[in-house]
Amino acid sequence: MIIAAALTAIIACNAPAVHDGDTLRCGAERVRLFGVDAPEVRRGKTPAEPLAYETRDELIRLTRGRVGCRFVDRDRYGRFVGRCWSDASPDINAALIRSGLATEYRRYSKGAYATAEDEARRAGRGAWRRP
Numbered sequence: 001m002i003i004a005a006a007l008t009a010i011i012a013c014n015a016p017a018v019h020d021g022d023t024l025r026c027g028a029e030r031v032r033l034f035g036v037d038a039p040e041v042r043r044g045k046t047p048a049e050p051l052a053y054e055t056r057d058e059l060i061r062l063t064r065g066r067v068g069c070r071f072v073d074r075d076r077y078g079r080f081v082g083r084c085w086s087d088a089s090p091d092i093n094a095a096l097i098r099s100g101l102a103t104e105y106r107r108y109s110k111g112a113y114a115t116a117e118d119e120a121r122r123a124g125r126g127a128w129r130r131p
Contacts, residue, residue: 009071011080016063021055021102023079024063032079033093034072035109038102051127055101062092073108081108100126 013026021038024031039049041056065087073081084092096102097113100120104113121128 009080010068011071011082012066012068014066016067018056018060018063021052021059021096024059024067024084026067026069026080030077030079031069031084032075032077032081033096034081034083035105035113036093036096036102037105038096051101054126055096055099058096058099058101059092062086062088062095064088067092098125100124100128103127 011026011029011031016031017025019025019030020041022033022036024033038055038059039052040046041052042048063084063086067084067086069080069082069084071080071082075081086092089095094113094116097104097116098120100123104111104117106114120126124130
């Protein structure tokens, strides 16, 4: 029964703190967005990757107001990995990928967001922007 409960776990909060383009804090829980690979922000002496802060700002925009996340897994750092929604978007994960600022993390998502990434690529959004 504990496993079944974990698989259906949902957390919710108002205006979570955003760490970077694919991680937020909802109450005491750190949440990693399932299937999203966002550029890394600056860490120590390691410079930020291109579009890292734009991606973080987009996640902040998408998480204003009420946010909910459905449990998918725990990552190696113990973070809650989830599919999230908010007042601004019914699918925050897909919205970030569709913006072109993040890509699908296919190693884990197995193509769940392929359509969103294809849409960003075809439209030339974010990292897919044409010179």
